[in-house]
Amino acid sequence: MTDNQWHLQERLQKYPGYRGEYTTTFANRPVVEFDPEMGISDPVNTAYAIRCEYDDEENAVDKLAKLLQDDQASNLQALVFGLWDGDMPNGSSQGVIEALISAKDQLTSLQAVFIxxxxxEESEISWIIQSDISPILEAYPILEILQIRGGEGLAFSPFVGHDHLKALIIETGGLSSATINQICALNLPNLQHLELWLGSDNYGGDSSIVDLNPILIEQKFSNLVYLGLRNSEYSDDIAEALVRSPLLNTIRIIDLSMGTLSDAGAELLLKNPVVQQLDIINLSENYLSAEIINFVEEQQGNFHVQIMINGQRGEDEYDEERYCAVAE
Structure with a gap:
């Protein structure tokens, strides 16, 4: 994953996946649905998607089998899986995982996978049932980007190590503390981009700031350039931990977007001299007041850090409770 392959813009902007639509870009490549009649025309610069529709006679495993028959399958670098079974939209991803493992000797160039x-309209994010993802890391030693959507059933067990993975992205409406602990147990010495959508307690997101200590305090992933602790119900706790974290001395991008960050948490970050020397801090789509927004607009020229602060959601006058942006 060289710099010109991974610019992060698809992660820092409000990409289609956030709005519940199909993603159009993955691993800095346009996403094109795989058509057996058209075949694989650009295995390096295109991410090919395998998706099922409701009542589709073929499932994702069947469609993957057709992709593997293509002469260019061994050169394919990026692969996207959508709905894996049109008749069983609530079934787990285990069949896809097993099929990918079986295909490891054919997909020998695979560097990026999104499951x-x-x-x-097919399934809300909290209804997606995942499975144990560790076998993918074991089967694909040159994998660089792994993106997963859905927290229910998601596991990284048993413990594995992976020398090449540079980006791990977990999008959920609720990420359990048990899964976070498993992620923190992974041995990923070259991980540069870690992005966790922590989600709502109502949908399994039962973690707390203590579960993030291996990342924030112990620096479990010491080569991080980007840390995204997004879509959180305890964003202020994260902000308080971040300003005390040794990670600030090495990281370049912090992403706390789509969460419940208040003015108190934002002030801790924005007034911290180390934070001001970062490259980017994304505080978009939280609960910041007009006063904080005005402060950023007035002071941005005095900071090295680029502050992203658009789309603040605000609290309804009849509802003072704050919510993370993506849950169901």
């Missing part, structure tokens, strides 16, 4: 590019 769960599912439209909200």
């Amino acid at each position: 769960g590019d599912i439209h909200s």
Whole structure:
């Protein structure tokens, strides 16, 4: 994953996956649905998607089998899986995982995998049932980007190590503390981009700031350039931990977007001199006041850090409770 392959813009902007639509870009490549009649025309610069529709006679495993028959399959670098079974939209991803493992000797150039590019009309994010993802890491030693959507049933067990993975992206409406602990147990010495959508307690997101200590305090992933702790119900706790974290001395991008960050948490970050020397801090789509927004607009020229602060959601006058942006 060289710099010109991974610019992060698809992660820092409000990409289609956030709105419950199909993603159009993955691993800095345009996403094209695989058509057996058209075949694989650009295995390096295109991410090919395998998706099922409701009542589709073929499932994702069947469609993957057709892709593997293509002469260019061994050169394919990026692969996206959407709904894996049109008749069983609530079934787990285990069949896809097993099929990918079986295909490891054919997909020898695979560098980027996204499992769960599912439209909200097919399944809400909290309804997506995942499975144990560790076998993918074991089967594909040159994998660089792994993106998963859906937290229910998601596991990284048993413990594995992977020397090449550079980006791990987990999008959920609720990420359990048990799964976070498993992620923190992984041995990923070259991980540069870690992005966790922590989600709502109502949908299995039962973690707390203590579960993030291996990342924030112990620096479990010491080569991180980007840390995204997004879509959180305890964003202020994360902000408080971040300003005390040794990670600030090495990281370049912090992403706390789509969460419940208040003015108190934002002030801790924005007034911290180390934070001001970062490259980017994304505080978009939280609960920041007009006063904080005005402060950023007035002071941005005095900071090295680029502050992203658009789309603040605000609290309804009849509802003072704050919510993370993506749950169901």
